Amino acid sequence: MQVENQYVKLPILREKQVVLAIKREDLIHPFISGNKFRKLKYNIVKAQESGHTKIVTFGGAFSNHIAATSAAAKIANLEAIGIIRGEELLHTWLENPTLKRAHENGMRFKFVSREIYRQRDELEFLISLRNEFGDFYPIPEGGTNDLAIKGCEEILNPSDTEFDFICVCVGTGGTMAGLINASGNNQQVLGFPVLKGDFLSTELKKLSRKENWSLNPTYHFGGYAKINEELVHFINRFKQQTGIPLDPVYTGKMMYGLLDMVRNDNFAPGTRILAIHTGGLQGIFGMNLVLHKKNLPLLDV
Ligand SMILES: *Cc1c(COP(=O)(O)O)cnc(C)c1O
Numbered sequence: 001m002q003v004e005n006q007y008v009k010l011p012i013l014r015e016k017q018v019v020l021a022i023k024r025e026d027l028i029h030p031f032i033s034g035n036k037f038r039k040l041k042y043n044i045v046k047a048q049e050s051g052h053t054k055i056v057t058f059g060g061a062f063s064n065h066i067a068a069t070s071a072a073a074k075i076a077n078l079e080a081i082g083i084i085r086g087e088e089l090l091h092t093w094l095e096n097p098t099l100k101r102a103h104e105n106g107m108r109f110k111f112v113s114r115e116i117y118r119q120r121d122e123l124e125f126l127i128s129l130r131n132e133f134g135d136f137y138p139i140p141e142g143g144t145n146d147l148a149i150k151g152c153e154e155i156l157n158p159s160d161t162e163f164d165f166i167c168v169c170v171g172t173g174g175t176m177a178g179l180i181n182a183s184g185n186n187q188q189v190l191g192f193p194v195l196k197g198d199f200l201s202t203e204l205k206k207l208s209r210k211e212n213w214s215l216n217p218t219y220h221f222g223g224y225a226k227i228n229e230e231l232v233h234f235i236n237r238f239k240q241q242t243g244i245p246l247d248p249v250y251t252g253k254m255m256y257g258l259l260d261m262v263r264n265d266n267f268a269p270g271t272r273i274l275a276i277h278t279g280g281l282q283g284i285f286g287m288n289l290v291l292h293k294k295n296l297p298l299l300d301v
Contacts, residue, residue, distance in 0.1 A: 003028065006024055007019070012262055017270055018267050018271050018273060021273070022274075023274060023276050029071070030282065035175040036064055037068065039065075039142075040139070040151070046137070046147060048076060054137065055137045056082075056133060058120045060084070062096070066102050069143070071102075074105045078137075082109050085112065085117040097286050098282060121140065142174065149177045149208075153179075154178075156183065165272070166189045168189070170192060172203070177208040180209070181208055181210065183210070188213065191213065192253060192258070219253050219257030228296075245284075247281050248283065255275065284299050288301070
C-alpha cells in the first residue's frame with residue numbers, strides 16, 4: 001500500500017528554504033492507523049498461516065496499538081485479547097473511548113496491575129496466559145517484532161529517495177528501524193523519542209541494519225503521554241494552517257520538534273524533509289478527557 005506525500009506550506013519553511021512533505025499514513029484506516037497497520041500486517045498473516053484463531057497483545061489505557069489490533073483482528077476474523085495495564089480500569093473502562101471501541105470490535109480484556117504488567121515479556125507470565133486463554137499468537141506491546149519491522153520497511157516508496165531527511169516519532173523504535181532499513185545511503189533518518197530515557201540508541205542498533213540515523217531526545221515534553229498547553233496550541237494551530245491533524249502523544253511532538261529545529265537553522269537551505277505521519281488520531285478523544293479534568297485547553301477535533 002502506498003500513501004501520498006502532502007507538501008506543507010508554512011512561513012517558517014519558506015523563510016528557511018526548507019521543503020517539508022508529510023506522508024499521510026494516518027489516512028490508511030481510522031483505527032488501524034499509520035504504523036500500526038504496517039506493524040500488524042505480517043503478524044496477522046503469520047497468525048493465520050500458523051493456524052491460530054486467537055491473538056493476545058498488551059497495552060495501556062489509550063494505546064493506539066490496542067485500538068489497531070482490535071480492528072485488525074475483527075477484519076481478519078481472529079479472536080483478540082488485550083492485556084491492559086492498570087487494575088483500576090476494571091471499573092471505569094467503558095468511559096475510556098479507546099477501550100470502548102476496542103470492545104465493540106470484539107476484543108476481550110484482562111486488566112492487570114502495573115507490577116504484573118511489567119512481567120509481560122517473561123515466559124512464566126506467557127505460560128499463565130496460555131493456561132487461562134488456551135493457545136494464542138502473541139504480539140508484544142507496541143507491536144514491535146521482526147515482522148513488524150518488515151512491514152514498516154514498506155512505508156517508503158522508491159520516489160522518496162528525493163528527500164534528504166526522513167523524520168519519525170519513536171516509541172519502541174520498530175517503525176524507525178524499518179525506515180532505516182528501507183532508506184537510501186544518502187538519506188538521514190531522524191527520530192524524535194516520545195519517552196524519556198536513553199535505551200533507544202541501543203535498541204535501534206539491535207533492530208536496524210544501517211547507521212544513517214540519529215535521535216533528537218529534546219522533545220518528549222516530560223515523557224510518554226505528557227502534554228502541556230503549548231503543545232495543545234501548537235497542534236491546533238498546525239491543523240488550522242495546514243489542514244493536517246496531529247496526535248498529542250506522537251506526531252504532535254515530532255512536528256513541534258522538527259519545526260523548532262528548522263527555526264534554529266538545524267537544516268541547510270534547500271534541505272528536503274519527509275516526515276512520517278504515523279497516525280494515532282484515535283488518541284485525541286482520550287487525551288481530551290484528561291485535558292478536561294486538568295482544566296487545560298482541548299485539542300480541536
Ligand atoms: C505506536 C506509535 C508510534 C511508535 O512506534 P514505534 O514503532 O513503537 O516506535 C509512533 N506514532 C504513533 C502514532 C503510534 O501509534
